[in-house]
Amino acid sequence: MAGNKSFFETLVMEEGGNVTFGDGSKRNVVGKGTISVPELPSLSNALFVDGLKANLISISHLSDEGYSVLFSKDYCSILKPDGQTLLKGMRSSDNCYCLEASIVSNHVSMDEQIELWHERLGHMNFRDLRTLGKFNCVRGLPKLGKKANGICGPCQQGKQTKSMHKKGKYLTTKEPLELLHMDLMGPMQTESLGGKRYIFVCVDDFSRFTWTYFLREKSETFDKFKMLCNKIKNEMNSNIKSIKRIRSDHGREFENATFETFCNGLGISHEFSAPRTPQQNGVVERKNMVLQEMARVMLLNNNVPRNLWAKAINTACYIGNRVFLRPSTRNTSYELWKGKRPNVSYFHTFGSKCYILNDRDQLGKFDAKSDEGIFIGYALNSRAYRVFNLKTLSVMESSNVVFDDTRLKSNDHEEEVIFSDVSPLEEVVVSPNVGTSNVNNDDTQPIDRVPLLDSKEPAPWVRKLHDKEDIIGEVNESVKTRRQLANLISYTCYTSQIEPKNVEEALNDEFLVLAIQEELNQFERNEVWTLVPRPKTTNVIGTKWIFRNKSDEDGNIVRNKARLVAQRVLSN
Secondary structure, eight states: OBSOGGGEEEEEEOOOOEEEOTTSOEEEEEEEEEEOOTTSOOEEEEEEETTOOSOOOOHHHHHHTTOEEEEOSSEEEEEOTTSOEEEEEEEOTTSOEEEOTHHHHHHHTHHHHHHHHHHHTTSOOHHHHHHHHHTTOSBSOOOOOOOSSOOOHHHHHHHOOSSOOOOOOOOOOSSTTSEEEEEEEOOOSSOOTTSOOEEEEEEETTTOOEEEEEESSGGGHHHHHHHHHHHHHHHHTTOSOOOOEEEEOSOTTTSSHHHHHHHHHHTOEEEEOOTTOGGGGHHHHHHHHHHHHHHHHHHHHTTOOGGGHHHHHHHHHHHHHHHOBOTTSSOBHHHHHHSSOOBOTTOOOTTOEEEEEOOSSOOOTTSOSEEEEEEEEEOSSSSOEEEEETTTTEEEEESOEEEEOOOOOOOOOOSSEEEOOOOOOOOOOOOOOOOOOOOOOOOOOOOOOOOOOOOOSOOOEEESOOOGGGOOSOTTSOOOOHHHHHHHHHHHHHSOSOOOSSHHHHTTOHHHHHHHHHHHHHHHHHTOOOOOOOOTTSOOOOEEEEEEEEEOTTSOEEEEEEEEEEOGGGOO
């Protein structure tokens, strides 16, 4: 029983008799509910007693939950079923055993703990996050309390919708691979760093396990589906039945002779949803929305540029397979597909700062032992993390990584505010802190290489509305709108404001490095050159990098261009 209302996760106010204390006084029971506090089992049917100044735990209640309580002269211990000590309490001067003060601090920090795991798990909603911990659906996730306000700013920006949709409560299949739902998203307005614009999404109906592949053109859909079929065949070792049915819309990437011949050869029945009726393929349509929302929130959460959407989608798919529960069950998609509970103890916040041990170079006695980087996902074929090294400007895999999941939160202001200026981007400094983290990577999705930005300080702000007599100038003249100002801020943040004279200067600016990489990607896609042995009697034409900034009609720099050209002075 407790006298503090904030200890209750759920509370029903009802009259329930009274409680008599040792001095003969009585207090009324005014409610009953569940108390959920870190380091303690969930206490159901707990009484809320009006005026009770001390919180009391029933020994018989703990015993019913499988815990043991050991008393001695000076202390008592609560033991888990495996014999490990959960909590200790000291004997007070009035002959009562009191739990240590750490329980209070844990209760105070519940909001911080659940918010950290909320970000680590791709901004999973708080209700499902508590369910994961409560029913022990994954390994490595502690039991979490209820967040006070249940509001996350980036979630509202990335997920808010006009109306709610009911969750399906029925199972249409009995085992994996009975039915695969497929769809193609795109084209995306922003091309990924690898030149991809489409996302091929495939969802197993029974387990809801999801695969994502990125495409440059719609015509690559069949090749990705064939690759997925071979992957499933090898993963299942042919001990499980093969794919029975697939379902898609009538898009030409799915409804064609190549697809039909392949499916007929494997005995796969290809079903189609009715034209302009996406509800008939609602499983994958819903999954598309979930992946986009998770990716959007993760990009917004750490101010990551939009051209990193492919990396965010991959991470969202990886997380979703391990934390989302199949409707009408208490099993994750990973457990239904793999047959074992997933481990999430090695998860970290997408886009967070990290430090990578430099075990590749020969370091001097006093050189920094680690490089600063950005966490961008999980390795494909090894137990390691994928990180973007800010020193070498490259994507690498390493298990020797220390993470900083904390970030500077911006202060919440009123709705009627706009940013008056943009804080300059700070230079990246390599930190000497090093360390290791164990990674338990069961199954990962492919991840593209991407650069990230890190904005440190919140910009100053001013009020939008002013009294008419305080306005200087003609009030009838038009002014720039908030949207125009937002575009200007976006251009300033994600473009370089200088035109370098040589490639050495360009390599010191991360935005110009991106422009160089984009030009090299175009060369590779268009097969611009063919590598041949150097002729002995012919002069070799040199190359030169040209850098230009493209501006809009107002003179604002909106894009950095880099071109690799032949030197005309040597071409004769």
